[in-house]
Amino acid sequence: MAFTPTYLLLLLTTSLSLLWQEAEAQLKFTIDSVTLGIDSSSEVSSGTFVNLICEVSVIQDQTLPLTYSFKFLHNDVVVYSKNTTDSSVFYELLPARAADSGDYKCQVSVQNKSKGSRTQRLVVTGLQTPTLIVSPKELYQGEEVTANCSAQDETGSLYFYFYLDEEKVKQVGGSGNSVETQLEMKNAGDRYLHCNYNILMQPDAGRSNNSDRVKVLVKDLFITPIMNIRPSKEAVEGDVVELICQVVNPPSNVTVYLTKDKTMLDSSSGTISHRLRVLAEDAGEYACKAVRNSMQKEAYKSIKVKELFSKPVLTMNPRVVFEGEQFKLNCNTDAYSPDRINIGDVKYNLYMNQVLLTPGGNYSGTAHPSLNGNYSCQAQALGRGQPRVVIKNSNTIVLQAKVPVSRPDLSVLGGRVILGKSFQLQCHSKNGSLPIDYTLLRDRRQVESRVVRRPSDRAIFNVTSIHRDTDIGSFSCQAQNHPSQSASESSREALQHIAIIEPVSTPELSLAPTHVAEGQDLTLTCTVQHGTPPITYTWYHSKSVQPLGSIKSNDMRKSHVVQGVGQEHGGGYYCVTINQSSDRKRSATVNIGVKLAGWKKGLIAAFCILLIASLLIVVIIKKCLLPFRRKRAGELSVKPASTTTDETLRLTHGTANEAANVTPGVMGKSVWSDHISGSESDDHISEGAPEIPETQYTEVQAQAPDPTRAPVKKGTDVVYSEVQNSVQGVSRSEQADGQGSVEYAQLNHNDPESEEQVPEPIQDHQ
Numbered sequence: 001m002a003f004t005p006t007y008l009l010l011l012l013t014t015s016l017s018l019l020w021q022e023a024e025a026q027l028k029f030t031i032d033s034v035t036l037g038i039d040s041s042s043e044v045s046s047g048t049f050v051n052l053i054c055e056v057s058v059i060q061d062q063t064l065p066l067t068y069s070f071k072f073l074h075n076d077v078v079v080y081s082k083n084t085t086d087s088s089v090f091y092e093l094l095p096a097r098a099a100d101s102g103d104y105k106c107q108v109s110v111q112n113k114s115k116g117s118r119t120q121r122l123v124v125t126g127l128q129t130p131t132l133i134v135s136p137k138e139l140y141q142g143e144e145v146t147a148n149c150s151a152q153d154e155t156g157s158l159y160f161y162f163y164l165d166e167e168k169v170k171q172v173g174g175s176g177n178s179v180e181t182q183l184e185m186k187n188a189g190d191r192y193l194h195c196n197y198n199i200l201m202q203p204d205a206g207r208s209n210n211s212d213r214v215k216v217l218v219k220d221l222f223i224t225p226i227m228n229i230r231p232s233k234e235a236v237e238g239d240v241v242e243l244i245c246q247v248v249n250p251p252s253n254v255t256v257y258l259t260k261d262k263t264m265l266d267s268s269s270g271t272i273s274h275r276l277r278v279l280a281e282d283a284g285e286y287a288c289k290a291v292r293n294s295m296q297k298e299a300y301k302s303i304k305v306k307e308l309f310s311k312p313v314l315t316m317n318p319r320v321v322f323e324g325e326q327f328k329l330n331c332n333t334d335a336y337s338p339d340r341i342n343i344g345d346v347k348y349n350l351y352m353n354q355v356l357l358t359p360g361g362n363y364s365g366t367a368h369p370s371l372n373g374n375y376s377c378q379a380q381a382l383g384r385g386q387p388r389v390v391i392k393n394s395n396t397i398v399l400q401a402k403v404p405v406s407r408p409d410l411s412v413l414g415g416r417v418i419l420g421k422s423f424q425l426q427c428h429s430k431n432g433s434l435p436i437d438y439t440l441l442r443d444r445r446q447v448e449s450r451v452v453r454r455p456s457d458r459a460i461f462n463v464t465s466i467h468r469d470t471d472i473g474s475f476s477c478q479a480q481n482h483p484s485q486s487a488s489e490s491s492r493e494a495l496q497h498i499a500i501i502e503p504v505s506t507p508e509l510s511l512a513p514t515h516v517a518e519g520q521d522l523t524l525t526c527t528v529q530h531g532t533p534p535i536t537y538t539w540y541h542s543k544s545v546q547p548l549g550s551i552k553s554n555d556m557r558k559s560h561v562v563q564g565v566g567q568e569h570g571g572g573y574y575c576v577t578i579n580q581s582s583d584r585k586r587s588a589t590v591n592i593g594v595k596l597a598g599w600k601k602g603l604i605a606a607f608c609i610l611l612i613a614s615l616l617i618v619v620i621i622k623k624c625l626l627p628f629r630r631k632r633a634g635e636l637s638v639k640p641a642s643t644t645t646d647e648t649l650r651l652t653h654g655t656a657n658e659a660a661n662v663t664p665g666v667m668g669k670s671v672w673s674d675h676i677s678g679s680e681s682d683d684h685i686s687e688g689a690p691e692i693p694e695t696q697y698t699e700v701q702a703q704a705p706d707p708t709r710a711p712v713k714k715g716t717d718v719v720y721s722e723v724q725n726s727v728q729g730v731s732r733s734e735q736a737d738g739q740g741s742v743e744y745a746q747l748n749h750n751d752p753e754s755e756e757q758v759p760e761p762i763q764d765h766q
Ligand SMILES: *[C@@H]1O[C@H](CO)[C@@H](O)[C@H](O)[C@H]1NC(C)=O
Pocket: 069, 081, 082, 083
């Protein structure tokens, strides 16, 4: 490599340059001040040239050039910036406009250091006068002009206002400094337009001066339509009328309309000729309208239409008919135009269901279902000089011949009546037009009425009750469906065959025999006094809810036999009766005790005889061998049954201790004595041995309602029939009481009435 001077020079300059940069980076300086100046006053009028100058003063240790970064801020928004080594920079407003008003500030940055100037306020007064351009300058009413309002020098958001003859007609906002808009010119003549504006961001600047006035010639638009009615606006139905609606010498783009009651009848670009054969409903006001752009002009005319003849009226007489009755239909018109027709010129046709029934306006018939339907008539006439007939339809009459009510049926709902209970009667006619009035009569007097309006409805009357079966015949009912018709009454026999149920009376139960012994049959007879058969009889033993038997019968008395009664059959019995009335009736409970079987009595008697014999032997032995006197009371005695007519042996419950003393080990604590029964036919054997476990007691209720039937004698409230399983005493008394029964009775000592049954004082056996 050759070391040339050029090379050396290059090397030198490069080194110097590096040094320079090094020096700048290490400069020590401070921004002393930044000042912003405005070359004119702080308030200038619009259009003035304004200079803003920003100067910076820097203190530094070396006089090396610095690069300053200047920024001009308008209302805190940077509007201009420049990097320069100069210490001052200009910002020019050429010229200043209202939008330039505001606070200005200058900011200078050098390297990392920055400083701002004080804020300077600049006020620019006045706005540029806007320019208005309008085209076209000549036009027809209803057309529009294009108006352009501009203020070339202004900046910011401008808001433009347009005036037509000093009246504000539009305001338009825009982002630029001009707007273009369409303005409609409604009124003919010389019209003047101008505009002005304001700046949204500068409310202080106010509204600009008005633009020059621009004259626009608005030509009158002759589109007013003319309407004519030919031949006359007073027409008769059937006449042909022509309506003419037109604009004479119309400008281009004109449309003409013919309307009536908001209905467009016709339209055309020039002339309308509308022909119609008028009817009554065509009378009224017609409008002819000419429209061009937004312009509309109108003309009105009315047409009066006289009826050639009035709408025919169909009448029916009478209006309500029942099947089989005569009716007349008549069709007529009440008014006509005598200058066009004679009344005889009106021809009628009667229609039934749109089918010709008869020519002519009159019809008479007999109401029948086949004649039910919709009737109407049509009238027609040809007026003099008219091209076609005028046809008019009448009102429609719906004929629905009523069906007379048939004789009503009176029936009982459910088909039966229970005496003493409420029931329902229904009155119903098979035929008859609704509504039908039904009336319930009792003994020919009105009780209640019901109106049946729908086929599904029924006339049902609630009847509280009747108490005799003949009372049902007092009811009848009437049906009527029109005041002109006489009421139809149900037949007298209607309720004749109704089932009348009489509830059964309270049954009575009787038992036979009244005293039953083991092994015999017991017949339970249930009797009712009245009640409608069939009656169901059911017998119960009071101990069980299960019936003993049940039978359905037409008889008023029914029996149930309990075969071969045992001791378990003693107790209460009752019977229950029921029939269709569903009223259950229960008899009183009848009690019965079951006596021992004959052979058991025999066994007891034999045993007793044996016992007496042995006792006698003992006594004799005692008397002979150990004679002594002893206390009599409470001694066991045997009394001959001499005074007893029925020779009943009665065992009575004696004083146990005394008996025990005398006859230890013989009968436990029991004594027995021959007892005279004076007033009673029944004999009782009382066995007082309560501690003997084998004893069975059967409680017999002696409260039968019928004392004559009570098997137990009166006055004994509780009698225990006691049955000893081990035979301890036998009394032969079958012949005496005729029933061969022996009863053991433990007397109820609490009952005062039972005292009479207390055994007589025990006598000395001597
Ligand atoms: C001035 O210089 C700075 C950096 O020093 C730069 O960001 C900025 O854009 C420059 N401004 C102009 C107007 O050149």
